Amino acid sequence: MDTTIAIRPVRLKPRLPALLEGWGPALVFLAPALVMLCLFKLWLIAEAVYTSTGTFDPGGQRIGNAGLDNFGFALSDSRFQWGLWLSLFAAVAKVPVQLALGLAAALMLRANTGGNAVVRAMVISPMFFGLPVTTFIFAYMFDANVGAVNAILSGIGLPRVAWLSTEAPAQMLVLGLSIWRDVGVTMLVFLAGLSAIPPQIANAAKLDGAGPFALFFTITLPLLARSFQFAVVLATLASFQILVPVLMLTKGGPTGATDLASFQIYETAFSYFDLGTASAMSLALLFGLIVIIALELRWLAVKWTYE
Amino acid sequence: MKRPLRFMLRLVLAALFVAPILLALAASFRDNSDMYRYAGSLSLWTFLPAEPGIDAYRRAFTLPLLQTQLFNTVLLGFVMATGTTVSSLLAGYALSRFRFRGRQALFLLMLFTLFIPVDVILPPLFFVVRDLGLIDSFWGLALPFIFSPIGVYLIRQAIEEVPRELDHAASLDGAGLWEVLRTAILPNIRGALIACWLMHFVFVWEWYLWPLTAMRSDDGQLAQVAIASLIDPLRSTDYALVFAAAILTILPAFVVFAILQRFLTSSQATTGGK
Amino acid sequence: MTRSAIPFEPSRRDVLKGLSAGLAATALGGLSPAFAQADPYAGLKGEELELLIWDGGAFVDNMMARVQERWSAVGGGALKFRKVPFGDLDRAVRSANQGGIGPDVFLANAPNVITYKKLGLIEPVTDMFTKEDLEDFFPTVRLGSEIDGEFYGPSTNENGQALYYDRQLTERYGLKLPETLADAWTWDEWLRVFTEIQAAERKRRGNEQFFALYPNMGNTGLFFSGSYPRSAGEKGSDAWKMVSDDGLKSSGCLNSPEAIKGLQLIQDIHHRHGIAPVSTQKDMFYNDQVAFFCGVPLYLAPIRKARPDIDLATAPVPYIRTPIIHTGSFAWLVNRQTAKIGDAKLFLKFMGSPQGNDVVARGWTSPPIRKSMVADRPEFQTKPMALFIDSITEWSVPRPKVPGFSELDTMWSRLEADIVSGGDVKPLADDATRRIDAQLRRYG
Missing domain, CATH: 3.40.190.10 (Periplasmic binding protein-like II)
Structure with a gap:
């Protein structure tokens, strides 16, 4: 395979002039994307900001202005603070595990053989089953009484686990489901990154007598920096989207163990119809997410190119 | 590493990812009593049906709306995938090949919206779609997601790969902007286009909360959401039926995936990820 | 539309034809007083009504098909259903009128009646029921749906434990x-x-x-x-x-x-x-x-x-x-904003009547909402199910x-x-x- 997008050599040769200068005709091409961008991203944020300043009755009707009170209320609520910590914890727990597994799978399956292609397809297949359906399946597998997992545990002499009503197992289950589903994406990112490493570099290192571990840590890993950056951002984003399993499996419990901020937002909006507070919570979480991603991008900044 | 060890490792890896689906498939062939009888202790029958039967699939096919809802999911997949790919292609082309004030800023703004996950922003999204009068409609489900930052990023980067000499040659031959796109660019970014299409096609199978909130009529609902109703909170859940319906639901995505997966796992265009 | 007793005759026969022998007696019991007096469903326009219900699978579908049969027999229009997952019923009712006017009738968890009344979502149907009707209801059916002297809708069935x-x-x-x-x-x-x-x-x-x-x-x-x-x-x-x-x-x-x-x-x-x-x-x-x-x-x-x-x-x-x-169980309620308020209210009257309630209560193998109807349900007069009726009358809140x-x-x-x-x-x-x-x- 030829070069990839993540690792792009910077072109130093002089550029040919653009096909077109100015906004006019560009607008024709940009229009579909621009309209949707304005409607469903920019207006969306504006709507969130506006809603967050309102007081709403339990039927979802705006009945007054709250100024910044909703933010004050949400951020001073111990449950929401816990939810934010938990969301951060989910990111911190999910990202490294998923990256390690994805990288291991990519290294193992990088050679283009028929067998590898089949295994690769299997690793990414959970993406294609959709989260709702896979969550049903997990609910059944991990059921305390009829689930196959507990049958296996008791079969090999281990105690049964009440997966959904014990704190640590519930967290492991929700996170595990998310990682299991997303490892394929990370693997794809690393596969693309690996295929972009010029073989000469590895060959040269081998000639210098580098062993497989030295080769990996001194050559492969540094050259995967851009893929790392991209995979980290994607995994972080995905860690903020672990709502469906929580909603369908644990409802935030037991005793708040999976009470992620995103679940609280959903409950506040659609069980209590406290839309002002829910929007304030949305914006706070969004801000947190952007700060985390900005920090990650800073730490993982890549400053080299191949040329 | 020794060959058998390598083989075993791959086998374990593959099994880890497909086991849940296989388990669901097996469960769709057994009824509740069969399932419960062997749940207490470990045996082959914990996983496989002792008295297999396809009756659950018969029941799934008689569900009055499942076929309509499945059609909705597939149709939405096609519309979303095609819409996103086309809008991303046009935007990517303009962002890569045209020069206008604020081009970089616009591209960054578009990328920035990647950081607005739908789970976090569901309530205001409901308001926006409601104010547009699109609640309970197919387009209300589809439109908010037809713009995809990942799609634009992916395709713009692919177009950047295409040597500019190609489109200048075409341009010098008198080709218009559309002609350049068709003859010089398109043939060279096929891999990226298919990856973008496939990614957004299967993305629809991820949906749960958005259709749950924005679509409240059952004949317009998506299959994966409707399956939730099969879990009966008052009486008993017919697990075989739930899994038969689930298997039927993921079948279209799986078929498309099987046909197009080689573009995902081996094409140059995969860095876009999800 | 006003209807005299004569065009009503054939539809009554249709009902009887469609019913099993066991049900026929109840249906007749329910219909004949109505038939003897003035038409209880006078003013029915036969409009299509949309009902918000929770999705209970084929079981609820079959039951509602039988409700439709009997509802058509008294001159009611087609019933259309909007089904939501059980756990989403409350959200669906509360947001029913956002983005256009929602379904005409809601099937809601009965204790929520007071919430929906507070939020101005539902219309009282007191005038659809006589004093005798209200007194015939089991006390909890009435208590659950009565707020400030207004009655908001009959339940689907009574529930013991x-x-x-x-x-x-x-x-x-x-x-x-x-x-x-x-x-x-x-x-x-x-x-x-x-x-x-x-x-x-x-x-x-x-x-x-x-x-x-x-x-x-x-x-x-x-x-x-x-x-x-x-x-x-x-x-x-x-x-x-x-x-x-x-x-x-x-x-x-x-x-x-x-x-x-x-x-x-x-x-x-x-x-x-x-x-x-x-x-x-x-x-x-x-x-x-x-x-x-x-x-x-x-x-x-x-x-x-x-x-x-x-x-x-x-x-x-x-x-x-x-x-x-x-x-208490689920209650039928009328969307206050519906344009078909007349037919919707009459539908609630029908669902509170013996012939309407009988289908649902039997469908759910549950006691009916009227005391007078228990006589037609022998299974609730003997062991083991009689205990449920006792628990309703003596222990229930x-x-x-x-x-x-x-x-x-x-x-x-x-x-x-x-x-x-x-x-x-x-x-x-x-x-x-x-x-x-x-x-x-x-x-x-």
């Missing part, structure tokens, strides 16, 4: 269990039996996953589990009330020392005594994994289907200090009448799950009451 069990199992150990409310046992008495039977059956079956009791928690809100703290108090006490009289405060009631005892029991049956599974699988009794199943009459049909061979018996629900069970019941129920479910998972009961209850009160304050 009892413990289902297989007599062959208890006879194996020579156990003599209470069969009437007069002999009912407290939890202390039951716990001895539960512990004994569970240990003996686990040994006999060689299965450590057999349990004594499926207490039915986890997805029914406070319908079943809410009676634990309420039962711990004297009738009329704070614990028994669960919330203050104005329905706006749960602290001092739900976390009173007595209520805490009841909440602690929820935890103890799962952990200290270990006689109830933590799994929320409804199917455990159907699959012979538990000895006792705390349930409602609705479960009769699935039990008979799953275990046709057992000698089905019932026992009164255990209590701590005061015997108590929750009744509606769930707490609180504006924002749904909020209370959601937070109750969370509290219940936390207690079952083994959390420290008192602080959990304190926190839950604080949060419930914050939500209820929005209705004050």
Whole structure:
């Protein structure tokens, strides 16, 4: 395979002039994307900001202005603070595990053989089953009484686990489901990154007598920096989207163990119809997410190119 | 590493990812009593049906709306995938090949919206779609997601790969902007286009909360959401039926995936990820 | 449209033709007084009505098809259904009129009636029912839907509670269990039996996953589990009330020392005594994994289907200090904004009439909403199902009448799950009451 997008050599040769200068005709091409961008991203944020300043009755009707009170209320609520910590914890727990597994799978399956292609397809297949359906399946597998997992545990002499009503197992289950589903994406990112490493570099290192571990840590890993950056951002984003399993499996419990901020937002909006507070919570979480991603991008900044 | 060890490792890896689906498939062939009888202790029958039967699939096919809802999911997949790919292609082309004030800023703004996950922003999204009068409609489900930052990023980067000499040659031959796109660019970014299409096609199978909130009529609902109703909170859940319906639901995505997966796992265009 | 008695005649025959012999007598009983007097459905335009219901699968579909048959027979129009997952019913009702006018009729969890009235979502239908009608309803049917002297809609059925069990199992150990409310046992008495039977059956079956009791928690809100703290108090006490009289405060009631005892029991049956599974699988009794199943009459049909061979018996629900069970089910309500208000209100009248209610109550193997209709349901006059009627008349209370019941129920479910998972009961209850009160304050 030829070069990839993540690792792009910077072109130093002089550029040919653009096909077109100015906004006019560009607008024709940009229009579909621009309209949707304005409607469903920019207006969306504006709507969130506006809603967050309102007081709403339990039927979802705006009945007054709250100024910044909703933010004050949400951020001073111990449950929401816990939810934010938990969301951060989910990111911190999910990202490294998923990256390690994805990288291991990519290294193992990088050679283009028929067998590898089949295994690769299997690793990414959970993406294609959709989260709702896979969550049903997990609910059944991990059921305390009829689930196959507990049958296996008791079969090999281990105690049964009440997966959904014990704190640590519930967290492991929700996170595990998310990682299991997303490892394929990370693997794809690393596969693309690996295929972009010029073989000469590895060959040269081998000639210098580098062993497989030295080769990996001194050559492969540094050259995967851009893929790392991209995979980290994607995994972080995905860690903020672990709502469906929580909603369908644990409802935030037991005793708040999976009470992620995103679940609280959903409950506040659609069980209590406290839309002002829910929007304030949305914006706070969004801000947190952007700060985390900005920090990650800073730490993982890549400053080299191949040329 | 020794060959058998390598083989075993791959086998374990593959099994880890497909086991849940296989388990669901097996469960769709057994009824509740069969399932419960062997749940207490470990045996082959914990996983496989002792008295297999396809009756659950018969029941799934008689569900009055499942076929309509499945059609909705597939149709939405096609519309979303095609819409996103086309809008991303046009935007990517303009962002890569045209020069206008604020081009970089616009591209960054578009990328920035990647950081607005739908789970976090569901309530205001409901308001926006409601104010547009699109609640309970197919387009209300589809439109908010037809713009995809990942799609634009992916395709713009692919177009950047295409040597500019190609489109200048075409341009010098008198080709218009559309002609350049068709003859010089398109043939060279096929891999990226298919990856973008496939990614957004299967993305629809991820949906749960958005259709749950924005679509409240059952004949317009998506299959994966409707399956939730099969879990009966008052009486008993017919697990075989739930899994038969689930298997039927993921079948279209799986078929498309099987046909197009080689573009995902081996094409140059995969860095876009999800 | 006004209709005389004559064009009504053929449609009545159509109804009779479509009914089984057993049902015919009831239908006739329901129809003939109406037929003799003025047409009760005068003014019906035969418009198509859209109903918001929860998706109960083929079972509810079949039942609603029979409702349609009878509704058409009295001149009603087509019924269209908008189905949502059970857990989403409240959200669907509250947001029904956002983005256009929603369905004409809602099928809603009955305790939410007061919330929807507060939010101006529903229209009273008092004028659809005579004084005799209202008096014929079981008290909880009426109490649940009556607010400030207005009646908002009839329920689908009445609901008792009892413990289902297989007599062959208890006879194996020579156990003599209470069969009437007069002999009912407290939890202390039951716990001895539960512990004994569970240990003996686990040994006999060689299965450590057999349990004594499926207490039915986890997805029914406070319908079943809410009676634990309420039962711990004297009738009329704070614990028994669960919330203050104005329905706006749960602290001092739900976390009173007595209520805490009841909440602690929820935890103890799962952990200290270990006689109830933590799994929320409804199917455990159907699959012979538990000895006792705390349930409602609705479960009769699935039990008979799953275990046709057992000698089905019932026992009164255990209590701590005061015997108590929750009744009430779902209520039919009219969307206040519907353009078809006339037909929608008449549909509620129909669903509250013997011929309308009979279909649904029978469909759910549940008692009807009218006392006078019990005579046509012999299964509720003998063992084992008669106990349900007794529990309705002697022990039943509606769930707490609180504006924002749904909020209370959601937070109750969370509290219940936390207690079952083994959390420290008192602080959990304190926190839950604080949060419930914050939500209820929005209705004050």
